[in-house]
Amino acid sequence: MNMPLTSQPSSSTAQPGAELAINGGTPVRTQPLPWEFPGAYWMGEEELDLVSRVVKARSPFRFYGLDAQGMVDTLEAEWRTNFGHKHALGVSSGSVALTIALSALDLGPGDEVLVPGYLWVSCVSAVVRTGAIPKLVDIDDTFCIDPQDLQRQIGPRTRAVLCVHMSGAPGNIQEIASICKDRHLFLVEDCAQAAGASYKGRAVGRFGDIGIFSFQLNKNMTSGEGGLMVCEDDTLFRRIVALHDLGYPRTEAGRLDVNDPDTQLWGLGARMSELAGAMALAQMRKLPAITQAMRNAKWRIRDALEGTPGLKFRTVLDRAGDSGPALLMMLPDEASARSFIDALNAEGIVGPQGSLTCITMRQWGMHWYSNIPSLVNRRSNSRDGFPWTHPDNAFANAYSYKQGALAKCDDLHARGAMLAIASTLTDQDVSDVIQAMRKVAQGVL
Numbered sequence: 303m304n305m306p307l308t309s310q311p312s313s314s315t316a317q318p319g320a321e322l323a324i325n326g327g328t329p330v331r332t333q334p335l336p337w338e339f340p341g342a343y344w345m346g347e348e349e350l351d352l353v354s355r356v357v358k359a360r361s362p363f364r365f366y367g368l369d370a371q372g373m374v375d376t377l378e379a380e381w382r383t384n385f386g387h388k389h390a391l392g393v394s395s396g397s398v399a400l401t402i403a404l405s406a407l408d409l410g411p412g413d414e415v416l417v418p419g420y421l422w423v424s425c426v427s428a429v430v431r432t433g434a435i436p437k438l439v440d441i442d443d444t445f446c447i448d449p450q451d452l453q454r455q456i457g458p459r460t461r462a463v464l465c466v467h468m469s470g471a472p473g474n475i476q477e478i479a480s481i482c483k484d485r486h487l488f489l490v491e492d493c494a495q496a497a498g499a500s501y502k503g504r505a506v507g508r509f510g511d512i513g514i515f516s517f518q519l520n521k522n523m524t525s526g527e528g529g530l531m532v533c534e535d536d537t538l539f540r541r542i543v544a545l546h547d548l549g550y551p552r553t554e555a556g557r558l559d560v561n562d563p564d565t566q567l568w569g570l571g572a573r574m575s576e577l578a579g580a581m582a583l584a585q586m587r588k589l590p591a592i593t594q595a596m597r598n599a600k601w602r603i604r605d606a607l608e609g610t611p612g613l614k615f616r617t618v619l620d621r622a623g624d625s626g627p628a629l630l631m632m633l634p635d636e637a638s639a640r641s642f643i644d645a646l647n648a649e650g651i652v653g654p655q656g657s658l659t660c661i662t663m664r665q666w667g668m669h670w671y672s673n674i675p676s677l678v679n680r681r682s683n684s685r686d687g688f689p690w691t692h693p694d695n696a697f698a699n700a701y702s703y704k705q706g707a708l709a710k711c712d713d714l715h716a717r718g719a720m721l722a723i724a725s726t727l728t729d730q731d732v733s734d735v736i737q738a739m740r741k742v743a744q745g746v747l
């Protein structure tokens with residue numbers, strides 16, 4: 303395996319207690335931290351080899367071709383073995399995987415899907431596209447669904463819970479899964495940001511009915527675009543396969559099978575190409591190394607700073623299962639979060655121009671419900687205002703998606719901060735981050 307690139311050593315002269323760089327002192331470092339694209343730095347010969355096999359065989363389509371190489375098939379087979387799922391299906395993105403999952407569960411107008419307020423716009427988009435109504439649930443210090451609020455929000459229309467394993471680590475997934483089971487709700491796990499993560503030895507995606515992953519550039523492994531869906535149930539998987547394709551299952555020969563009356567649906571055209579499959583296969587084989595690098599760097603930083611007055615970290619219930627791409631911090635209030643990050647950036651704890659390496663949660667865009675204009679304003683893709691105006695959805699007329707809807711979420715949005723953990727941090731990078739955080743905490747908190 304090729305080794306990732308390492309960044310240049312940087313100047314590391316300032317001591318804790320020294321003048322802050324933001325006040326004109328010497329910065330801890332001057333070299334930007336690496337980009338937060340975990341898989342990209344690890345791309346090399348392995349990806350090139352598998353992709354070139356597809357090109358040389360002139361067979362970029364998974365179901366048939368001149369000499370199909372079975373890249374997507376192999377990806378799915380190895381994924382099942384590595385993570386213990388019964389079924390796995392490569393798809394073209396994480397966003398479409400969410401839409402497929404909700405349609406596979408037969409959701410639509412009249413149904414409500416519970417979603418946390420810290421998520422990604424795709425989570426809400428998938429619910430609205432099916433014609434169902436998203437209902438917000440608050441989060442806790444895990445930055446994932448708060449099981450107590452989940453209990454409170456379940457109503458007569460609730461049919462499913464979309465649990466989002468944000469920023470690399472699962473929250474209280476066992477409890478969330480058991481609530482869903484008791485209340486007869488479907489559970490979909492959005493593992494887009496958490497490939498390679500687990501909880502007490504069990505891979506994410508194995509707690510609910512369906513799990514989805516993304517291989518977009520920002521995720522733990524990448525094929526540029528791509529995604530994967532997992533589930534246990536044979537009938538549900540047959541629907542998933544049909545929905546990701548043209549609405550019908552395929553025969554052994556890769557041709558559409560229109561004769562099964564139980565599986566005649568409307569497909570999304572979201573198949574994974576053999577090129578994406580080849581990339582994802584090479585990256586999946588490196589996923590343990592990528593996540594280990596991030597996890598180690600992240601926890602070295604966390605352990606060194608634990609107990610720093612004014613600085614708290616997100617609750618991670620099982621550190622071994624954390625895939626590691628982000629260090630989430632909680633500051634005493636919004637003003638201190640802002641000055642903490644401004645001062646850290648000035649110390650050189652910042653990524654390349656245009657990156658979101660070290661930011662306050664206010665800068666984290668559509669990861670927060672109240673920053674999603676199409677949700678706050680109940681937008682529609684069609685003239686009739688569907689699904690908000692659908693008569694079966696009248697139960698949700700008074701639901702609010704404006705800031706103020708979720709107290710804990712709003713609080714963490716205001717005083718939270720994030721350091722993205724690149725998969726290629728050197729020992730020097732790690733010690734610069736620790737030194738800068740100590741210096742800044744002493745100076746501004």
Ligand SMILES: *Cc1c(COP(=O)(O)O)cnc(C)c1O
Pocket residue numbers: 394395396397398421422424425466492494495516517518527528529
């Ligand atoms: C990235 C992401 C998605 C969507 O995946 P794409 O492959 O970019 O469509 C869905 N949910 C979460 C939580 C994500 O971070």
